[in-house]
Amino acid sequence: MKIEHPYLMFLGDAPDELAAKTAIGIKQWRPEWCVAQLSLPGCQADLGLPEMSIAEAKAAGVKTIVLGVANRGGIIGPAWMETLLAAIDAGMDIANGLHTRLSTIPELVQAANAKGVKLFDVRHFDGKLPVGNGEKRPGKRVLAVGTDCSVGKMYTALALDAEMKKRGMKSTFRATGQTGIFIAGEGISVDAVISDFISGAVETIAPANEPDHWDVVEGQGSLFHASFAGVSMGLIHGSQPDAIIVCHEPTRTHMRGLPGYKLPDLKTTMDVNLMHARLTNPDCVVAGFAINTKSLDDAAAKKLLAEVEAEFGLPCVDPVRTGVASIVDKLQEI
Amino acid sequence: MKIEHPYLMFLGDAPDELAAKTAIGIKQWRPEWCVAQLSLPGCQADLGLPEMSIAEAKAAGVKTIVLGVANRGGIIGPAWMETLLAAIDAGMDIANGLHTRLSTIPELVQAANAKGVKLFDVRHFDGKLPVGNGEKRPGKRVLAVGTDCSVGKMYTALALDAEMKKRGMKSTFRATGQTGIFIAGEGISVDAVISDFISGAVETIAPANEPDHWDVVEGQGSLFHASFAGVSMGLIHGSQPDAIIVCHEPTRTHMRGLPGYKLPDLKTTMDVNLMHARLTNPDCVVAGFAINTKSLDDAAAKKLLAEVEAEFGLPCVDPVRTGVASIVDKLQEI
Structure with a gap:
């Protein structure tokens, strides 16, 4: 899937900021793609973008209306339908981050077909994929892995890609989850593919490239997560x-969603990920650590980052607090 | 899915014995369920069962016609359709091991709906599954793992289940692939589920049970297979x-389907599988090795099994050549 920008960010009747988490992430990383927002009565989220109607957004050049909000029960109700049908009528594609598929709503499908616009359900994947072949392909790749889910893998990957571009390096962020796909404009929700094709899906989205080009691959889950390790x-x-x-x-006191499970330590996480990575790339190395220190004060954060650097002799950053320059320095040595 | 037996084994126009591999496996492990076979002109496979027409099989009590053959191109052609429609008309369910889904053939779907019979596509899974929760559940479980795909994991699991039943132990073979599903009459092709739900699928098919009951879980793939390790x-x-x-x-000289990949050694296979198994069951142990020695003569096979036993101090069997009694002895100590 290739989602065209610029985007109109549909906030619907989002009950709070958290419900618009995906939209906020897109705005943060691709502000130049987000030309306007459209809220419905009762909306409690705000991206700080100009509020536009469908007609105004169309006039401003919008190609796609993005559903980057969670709603109650995952249902696309009558209040939303009016806006979505108007967007289709204006010739916009719709890109949807909800679990509910647009493709299961006949009224939208018919309207989209009649108008020749596309409906993207980015949390799903229905296309054909190859089984992974494990064959070495040219180009360089860096992957964010984690002790747990939701520890900052996407943010880290985006920060690496941005830093590489700033230095004039060739790099592409490769999205493997819904927010990442909106930010990249393409990608596959790897946790939504048939399990026989997980590695094949990643081979597809991060294909052969120029020898000095870096694919920065967004990670998912954790090898130590009892629900999702297969994806990782x-x-x-x-x-x-x-x-x-x-x-x-x-x-974090336990693995996300699993109260009985403690997080692995950094050494174990590093060793086990490296062992498995070396199956398909025997030269793989650990290039650093990215720690989300949001819950720590500045002194505690700096102390922790310094301790990890000293323990492993590798760069340790918080992408938000310190940036990722020291990790990119390390990657440039590879 | 719950497939009713007895079975009529449909051999179609199988070009050779290999094309009927699934049917042969079913006949071997569930001879009492396989009352007859039905071949079409040109069929080169033979299960040694009485040849019956649909009408004769119906009279003999058959509940399900089983498509346990591979065919050219995975297409269900006109020659097959006549037989399948007759089976539906006779009130039989159809259980299909081909990649092609019966559910995509409107003529069969309509006939089945009209008659109220079921169509099973055992290589696929369309039902709802939970995300794995990792919560400890009662009952004992043993899992066959492997250095590679197709090294005898299903055969080993079936042999363990048979030996346990012979000893009066409580056990159930839990199928995770198509041939196993025909043999068990139920199960889920784990490699066909959405990757977010792999562990949830296994929690579903091997649920809480009596404390002294053994689920013998069929393994899939290998942690060392670059295409399928996520499933494993x-x-x-x-x-x-x-x-x-x-x-x-x-x-075997290389991983199945991956000429560039060597097999891992037994020690590494054991250690890495055990490490990951201990995430959800910290008490997990290795109870033995099952080696397919078909390509070795008797002396070489015995030598190899004895060497592995000596190296690891654990039972090492060939389920075909020696049976699995020594492994079940070990399991009874747990």
């Missing part, structure tokens, strides 16, 4: 990383 | 094994 495993094998970055959130 | 990982976490059995084929 396929991602590691499919991306054939030249380098992995270990991501972590230091205040 | 989810299987390990979802089955929460109390014991794993390491399966191997000693003459």
